[in-house]
Amino acid sequence: MEEQKIGSLRFKIDFSQPLYEQILDQVRSAIAKGEIELGAKMPSVRELALELRVNPNTVMRAYQELERDGLTEKRRGQGTYVTSSAERVQLFRTELASKYMDSFLEQMASLGISLSEIQGYLSKKYPNETGGTR
């Protein structure tokens, strides 16, 4: 429940999922949504671990995955920085969105739910929006 602010980052950590995964997801989201600026300095591994009351190894695991995503760059002895490339962020967004989309469609298919039914659900969830394909 308790939301923490560390620099321009906000964190909500609980025990429903692995800690490193929550840190990873929330930083990913902040970068994807532009809540933290391109090229900005990330909190250091030790600092973030201290603030979140979590082991440094746990933070490092999240940071390593962020670099694999191409969302951050590490400079030994200096720190971790958000990538300066808007293209990389955009590429990450589309790739992850595509994965989310595929697994969602697979779930719906396993229930025998067609595309038109999905569209129907979408309309119900957003009754006020006209929808992009209408």
Next chain:
Amino acid sequence: MEEQKIGSLRFKIDFSQPLYEQILDQVRSAIAKGEIELGAKMPSVRELALELRVNPNTVMRAYQELERDGLTEKRRGQGTYVTSSAERVQLFRTELASKYMDSFLEQMASLGISLSEIQGYLSKKYPNETGGTR
């Protein structure tokens, strides 16, 4: 990779996810899609465990969840049967679809992706379909 048939049920089991979860998902899907008939007798816990080369406790865990879903009924001493109520199956379908939908929309929101962008992705994935809301 190896797909197994047990009665009218088909199973593909690997080690990417918990075994009980895979069994659960695949039986759910079979019932939701009508691949196994309403009121049909399910394989017994011991039989399915033997066929899938899995511990009976693991199968039982999946079966217990199926009953919680309202998709099966157990008759002590007789066996496990698929529910005879088409309404229950339909209810389950809509409830689970709604959950899938919500968590999907949450994922997309975490990437800062709007509804109209989602509609765009849908059109790309299904270029030949007209779509139910058009």
Next chain:
DNA sequence: GTAGTGTATTATATCACTTAATACACCTAA
């Protein structure tokens, strides 16, 4: 040199998942 970075290693603990062995309660059919 000092302090702050990321990184690596080793040990330990906990929990979810799975298997295994066994026993019990219930129902059906011979």
Next chain:
DNA sequence: TTAGGTGTATTAAGTGATATAATACACTAC
């Protein structure tokens, strides 16, 4: 009644992912 098939419960054990803790090393800026 007996035998065999149901679901259920319990106890024990092993494995792997997750997390913590303590420590050390390499690099960089000041």
